[in-house]
Structure formats: C-alpha cells, structure tokens
Amino acid sequence: MKARGCALSGRLVLELVGSVALLLALTAAAGLAQADDGATAVAEPPPAAEAKPATETAPAAEAPPAAAKPGDAKTDALPADEKPVEAKTTEKPSDAEATRAEKRKEAEAKAKAEAAKLQVQLITLGGTYEDIVGANEFDPTSLVIGGSPGKRRNFYKLCELLEETAKNPKIHAVVIDLSDADLTMNLAQLDELLRRLGTLRKSGKKVGAWLESAESAHLAVAAGCDHVAMADLGGIDMPSKTMQSYFYRDAMDLLGLKASVVRAGNFKGAVEPYVNSTMSEPLRQHYLDMLTRMNDAQVSMIARGRGLTTEKVRELQKQRLFLPAEALAAGLVDELAPFGTMKATLNRWVGGETSWVEAAAKPKKEMSFFELMGKVMSGGGPDKAAKVTETSIAVMHLSGAIVDGKKESPGSIVSGPTVKAIQEIGRDDKIKGVVVRINSPGGSATASEAIRQALAELSKKKPTVVSMGEMAASGGYWVACLGVPVYAERGTLTGSIGVFSMKISFGTLLKRVGLHMENIALDEAASAFAPDRGWNEDDQAKLQKTIDDVYGRFLKLVSDSRGIPIEKLQDLAGGRVWSGSQAKAAGLVDEIGGLDDCLAAVAKKAGIEKYEIVHRPNVSAGLDLSVLFGDPDASSRLAALGVSREALTLLGKAGLRTGVLDLFLREVLSGASARPTIWALAPDDLSIR
Numbered sequence: 001m002k003a004r005g006c007a008l009s010g011r012l013v014l015e016l017v018g019s020v021a022l023l024l025a026l027t028a029a030a031g032l033a034q035a036d037d038g039a040t041a042v043a044e045p046p047p048a049a050e051a052k053p054a055t056e057t058a059p060a061a062e063a064p065p066a067a068a069k070p071g072d073a074k075t076d077a078l079p080a081d082e083k084p085v086e087a088k089t090t091e092k093p094s095d096a097e098a099t100r101a102e103k104r105k106e107a108e109a110k111a112k113a114e115a116a117k118l119q120v121q122l123i124t125l126g127g128t129y130e131d132i133v134g135a136n137e138f139d140p141t142s143l144v145i146g147g148s149p150g151k152r153r154n155f156y157k158l159c160e161l162l163e164e165t166a167k168n169p170k171i172h173a174v175v176i177d178l179s180d181a182d183l184t185m186n187l188a189q190l191d192e193l194l195r196r197l198g199t200l201r202k203s204g205k206k207v208g209a210w211l212e213s214a215e216s217a218h219l220a221v222a223a224g225c226d227h228v229a230m231a232d233l234g235g236i237d238m239p240s241k242t243m244q245s246y247f248y249r250d251a252m253d254l255l256g257l258k259a260s261v262v263r264a265g266n267f268k269g270a271v272e273p274y275v276n277s278t279m280s281e282p283l284r285q286h287y288l289d290m291l292t293r294m295n296d297a298q299v300s301m302i303a304r305g306r307g308l309t310t311e312k313v314r315e316l317q318k319q320r321l322f323l324p325a326e327a328l329a330a331g332l333v334d335e336l337a338p339f340g341t342m343k344a345t346l347n348r349w350v351g352g353e354t355s356w357v358e359a360a361a362k363p364k365k366e367m368s369f370f371e372l373m374g375k376v377m378s379g380g381g382p383d384k385a386a387k388v389t390e391t392s393i394a395v396m397h398l399s400g401a402i403v404d405g406k407k408e409s410p411g412s413i414v415s416g417p418t419v420k421a422i423q424e425i426g427r428d429d430k431i432k433g434v435v436v437r438i439n440s441p442g443g444s445a446t447a448s449e450a451i452r453q454a455l456a457e458l459s460k461k462k463p464t465v466v467s468m469g470e471m472a473a474s475g476g477y478w479v480a481c482l483g484v485p486v487y488a489e490r491g492t493l494t495g496s497i498g499v500f501s502m503k504i505s506f507g508t509l510l511k512r513v514g515l516h517m518e519n520i521a522l523d524e525a526a527s528a529f530a531p532d533r534g535w536n537e538d539d540q541a542k543l544q545k546t547i548d549d550v551y552g553r554f555l556k557l558v559s560d561s562r563g564i565p566i567e568k569l570q571d572l573a574g575g576r577v578w579s580g581s582q583a584k585a586a587g588l589v590d591e592i593g594g595l596d597d598c599l600a601a602v603a604k605k606a607g608i609e610k611y612e613i614v615h616r617p618n619v620s621a622g623l624d625l626s627v628l629f630g631d632p633d634a635s636s637r638l639a640a641l642g643v644s645r646e647a648l649t650l651l652g653k654a655g656l657r658t659g660v661l662d663l664f665l666r667e668v669l670s671g672a673s674a675r676p677t678i679w680a681l682a683p684d685d686l687s688i689r
Contacts, residue, residue: 118172126180173206186470187491192594197224223305241295256509260534264551265498265575269683293579297490402443415447433602442475463605473682481561488580496682498575507532
C-alpha cells in the first residue's frame with residue numbers, strides 16, 4: 001500500500017513538473033511574441049518528449065498540450081488592457097500589404113490597357129526637303145526685320161524615320177500629316193519616298209494621310225497611303241508640269257552687257273538665254289518632250305496609288321482646281337472630315353483605342369545677338385567628320401555647281417575639298433562601299449575631271465555605285481563616267497553632254513556711266529579678255545579649238561563608260577537634256593531607282609548584310625561670315641548692275657534661279673585676265689513645276 005502510494009505520489013510530482021515546464025515554455029514564447037515589434041508570431045507547443053516523462057502511461061500529462069492552442073496561450077499570457085493593441089498590430093501590416101497589392105493591380109491593369117491600345121505614329125511633312133542640308137541659303141536681311149534663317153529639312157533623315165518605323169513592332173498604324181501647304185519635294189525624292197511608304201505597308205502597318213490645302217507633291221505622297229482623309233475646308237491644285245526659262249539678252253542690252261560664246265553642241269540651253277531674246281524652236285521642242293516624260297512620272301504616282309487610269313489623271317490635271325467635295329468625287333481622296341479633326345477622323349479609320357506617338361521636337365531657343373554672332377563666326381568650314389566605328393557604306397553627296405578651288409564654299413562642289421573628302425573615304429577601312437549621290441547641273445570641266453579621277457581611284461578600292469537625284473547633268477554627268485552602275489529616278493534631269501565658254505563684256509555699260517577704258521596692247525590677241533570688248537572672229541576661232549578638244553574628251557569618257565559608240569552618242573549629246581526614263585531607254589543610265597536601291601547593290605557587291613550609313617561631306621554647322629560681309633551673292637551682283645532687289649525678289653518667287661548667272665558674273669567681276677573657264681554646265685535656271 002505504501003509502495004503504491006509512493007508510486008502515485010511520484011507520478012503526481014512528474015505530472016506537476018511537466019505542467020509547470022509547459023506553462024513556463026508557453027509564457028516565454030508569449031513574451032518573445034510580444035517583443036517581436038508588430039510581426040505576426042506563431043507560438044508552437046514544445047515537443048511531447050520535453051513535456052512528459054519517459055513513460056508511455058501518462059494520459060493526464062498529454063491533455064494540456066492537446067487542449068492548449070497557441071492563440072489561447074498568447075492571449076492568456078497578456079494583460080487584458082494590451083489585447084486590443086496586440087490585435088491592432090496583427091491587422092495593420094495586412095492592410096498595408098493589401099493596399100500595395102491593390103496599387104500593383106491597378107498599375108498592371110493600366111499598363112495592359114495602354115498596351116492594348118493601337119499605337120499610331122504621326123509623321124508631319126512640311127518645308128523644303130534637300131538631300132544634304134548646309135548653310136548655303138541665308139538672308140541676313142531677315143534678321144533685321146525680325147525673321148530667322150529659313151530651315152531646310154533633311155530628306156534622308158525622313159527616310160531613316162520611315163525605315164525605323166517599319167521595323168518597330170509596337171507601331172500599328174502611321175499617319176502622314178500633309179497639312180503644310182509649303183511642302184516641297186522634287187520628283188526624284190517623291191519616287192524614293194513612295195518606295196519607302198510601300199515598304200511600310202508591306203510590314204503590316206496601316207498608313208493614312210491627312211490633307212488640307214494640297215498640291216501635286218501632297219497628292220503624290222498621299223497616293224502612297226492606304227487611306228486619305230481631307231478637311232472639308234481646303235482644296236486641291238494639281239497642274240501638269242510646266243517649265244520656265246529666263247532669257248537675259250534684252251536685259252543685257254539695256255544694261256550694256258554683251259555675251260560672247262564658243263560652244264560644242266547645238267542644244268546647249270545654258271547658252272541661249274544670254275545670246276537669244278527668245279528660245280529657239282529646236283530647243284523648245286526638245287524641252288517639251290522631256291517635260292512630257294517627267295509629267296508622266298508624276299501622273300503614274302497618283303494613278304497607281306489611287307487606282308485611277310493615267311488618262312483619268314491627265315484629265316484631272318487639265319481641270320487643275322478641285323473643291324474638297326470634287327476631290328472626293330474624282331477619287332483623289334477617300335473621305336472628308338471637319339477641319340481640325342485629323343486625329344479623331346483617323347482614329348475611326350484605325351479602329352479601336354489608339355495611342356498617338358509623335359517625334360519629339362527640340363524647343364525653339366531664342367538667340368541673343370552675341371550667340372548669333374558666335375554662330376556666324378564659327379561658320380565657313382565643314383564640321384569634323386565623326387570617326388566611323390562600325391562597318392559602313394558612305395554616301396558621297398555632290399550637291400551644287402562644280403567649281404575650281406581649294407576653299408570650301410557652301411552650296412558649291414569645290415574641286416580641292418571634294419577630292420580630299422573622296423580620298424579620306426578611300427583610306428577608311430570601316431567603309432566597305434560608296435554611293436555617289438549627284439545633284440548638280442555641272443560647272444567647270446577641269447573641276448569635274450579632277451573629281452571624276454578621284455572617284456575612279458575610289459571605285460578601284462571599294463564597290464561604288466552612282467545615284468542621280470533631281471539633276472545630274474553636264475559636269476554632273478561627267479563625274480558619273482566611272483564605268484560603274486548608274487541609277488536615276490524617272491524625273492531626274494540628266495545628260496546635257498556638251499561644253500562651252502562664255503565671256504560677258506560691259507564696255508557699253510562703262511560708257512553709260514561716263515567711263516572710258518583704254519587698252520594698250522602689243523597685238524589684238526593680247527586684249528581678247530579685256531572687260532570692255534567681246535571676242536572677235538579670230539578670238540572665237542582659236543577658242544573653238546579648245547572647246548572642240550574638251551568636247552571630244554567628254555564624248556570619249558561617256559563612250560568608254562557606257563559602251564555607246566561615239567557615232568551613236570552624237571545624237572544623244574550636243575547639250576541635249578533628258579529625263580531619267582529617257583536616259584534609261586537611251587543607255588545613258590543603267591537602272592531606274594533611288595538611294596535605297598544603290599545601297600542594296602553596294603552591300604551585295606561588298607558582301608555585307610548589316611551596315612551603318614554615313615553621309616559625306618559634313619557641312620558647316622555655322623553661318624558663313626562672308627555672306628554678311630564682303631562676298632555678295634548673285635542678287636547683290638545684279639543689284640550692282642542696276643536691277644532692284646524688289647524686282648529680284650519677285651523674280652525669285654516666279655522661279656528665277658541665279659546659280660548659273662552667279663558663276664558667270666563672279667568671273668566677269670573678278671577682273672581675271674587669264675583664259676576663260678570651259679563650262680560643262682546644264683541650264684540650271686530652268687524652273688520645272
């Protein structure tokens with residue numbers, strides 16, 4: 001009995017010890033949980049082995065762990081007045097997480113909604129587009145009356161934007177804003193732009209256009225789009241191509257100037273304006289044929305894009321002016337919309353929710369006088385070309401009249417700097433091929449040959465292709481005689497294979513202003529280049545030998561590079577000017593195509609697939625100080641001869657170009673008495689609209 005009682009007492013002691021141990025453990029856990037700075041704590045019961053003695057018969061000792069819950073133990077361990085605080089610290093983090101989760105969901109939903117919207121790239125066209133933009137046109141008087149230098153737009157920057165857009169998978173549609181009435185592009189640029197719009201459409205993107213007051217260039221671009229919307233307040237002016245050419249003979253007679261000429265080729269249109277009062281009939285008919293082919297190119301752009309026949313478009317050209325409703329009825333546009341509703345109108349055409357993407361424009365900055373003068377003083381020289389670090393194809397731009405010289409002149413192709421730039425391309429190992437892009441009416445025959453020889457050496461080192469832009473005639477055609485593939489657009493003006501020399505004398509003008517010049521010479525030939533008299537018959541006979549020799553060299557260059565017998569070439573040369581399509585038919589060019597086609601051809605020859613495009617030469621970033629002081633342009637030279645600036649401004653708006661006239665006047669007024677320049681020059685003063 002005593003033994004049994006002892007055993008019972010031992011068991012009770014063990015159970016009591018286990019219960020106390022359990023209570024102490026739970027209390028410690030609760031204390032730790034309270035000290036855990038707002039974190040949610042979970043109190044676990046101790047293992048059974050620690051809570052009970054090493055015996056299998058202890059049901060009473062097992063009951064407390066089974067009945068005890070972590071939450072109950074924790075709550076019982078805390079004072080009553082702290083229970084609400086503990087409950088609050090447990091719920092507050094949950095609310096914060098819920099808030100953050102809600103915000104994440106909202107952001108994700110917003111991002112999904114934006115991603116679901118159809119992105120529309122807006123591309124705005126306006127102003128005058130040029131292959132290479134430089135500081136070649138600047139009117140200092142605009143600063144005096146509060147204006148600013150006119151901004152020209154880089155055509156190939158626009159082409160690059162279209163190419164990047166075609167590759168962008170996020171862009172669903174593209175809208176071309178053609179509301180700027182001053183948009184100017186030549187036929188060669190229009191052909192190239194339409195090919196890029198075609199690539200854009202082939203990439204799966206919808207392309208729309210918006211018109212307000214449109215002309216032929218606007219219509220040609222719009223015709224390359226899937227859908228054309230037009231404002232109901234506006235109109236269309238779509239004339240056929242016309243040509244104007246100014247003749248200076250009567251004005252020169254009034255001023256007391258006389259032109260003496262020797263030439264090779266009966267169709268040298270660059271000479272006639274200075275020796276005839278009106279255009280000769282053979283030259284008129286020749287120009288009319290060329291103009292017809294150029295107009296055919298523009299007609300086909302509109303007809304093909306709008307699904308009309310060429311005959312129908314020609315009839316519309318004869319009607320010329322159209323109200324918006326008439327344009328819709330004629331099939332020139334697809335819909336009319338209220339003025340100022342471009343985005344809303346084209347949103348409906350795109351369909352679904354849209355998000356418009358616009359190219360970021362740099363904010364305009366007002367320049368102080370000192371900043372302006374800093375820009376002026378920094379001009380006059382080309383920017384240093386950035387080092388080529390990637391595999392590249394160079395586009396060598398020859399833009400402007402070709403002249404002899406060693407100093408860079410904005411707007412002209414000066415032989416010395418141009419040859420140097422060509423040689424630098426040849427030495428650059430990263431440049432694997434070259435496209436020679438020509439936009440030139442020609443110029444000095446000797447300068448043209450210097451540039452041609454440099455290009456010929458370059459073509460031996462790197463694959464080379466010639467790309468003709470708006471004009472590549474006379475000296476511009478001379479430099480293309482390299483024996484390499486030549487591409488032109490349908491509307492390119494090319495050919496004009498002929499040479500001449502001209503001297504303008506002003507003896508009569510000197511008499512009218514009360515001046516008399518005395519020439520003291522040992523013989524008549526010594527005064528052949530005196531400024532007061534023209535060439536006599538002996539002078540012309542001697543000079544004709546030089547002209548015939550240079551012309552013969554020109555014919556041989558063309559014959560060798562094009563594989564055309566000189567006998568056949570006689571009918572294509574003589575100063576005749578051809579459109580690109582006529583030149584292709586005659587064998588003067590190889591292919592109809594633009595810079596994109598030339599780049600592909602060069603890349604294939606060079607055996608490269610991925611490459612960068614670099615443009616040379618780099619043009620001046622500043623303004624040329626000589627424009628403001630000391631180097632008058634052709635307008636100033638004419639003004640000095642008695643032609644008012646007001647009259648020149650009006651003539652300029654009517655299409656008068658003074659580029660060729662400037663070359664002649666500069667030579668006359670320079671006072672040089674050396675042998676005259678031999679020109680391989682096309683009639684740049686032709687205004688084709």
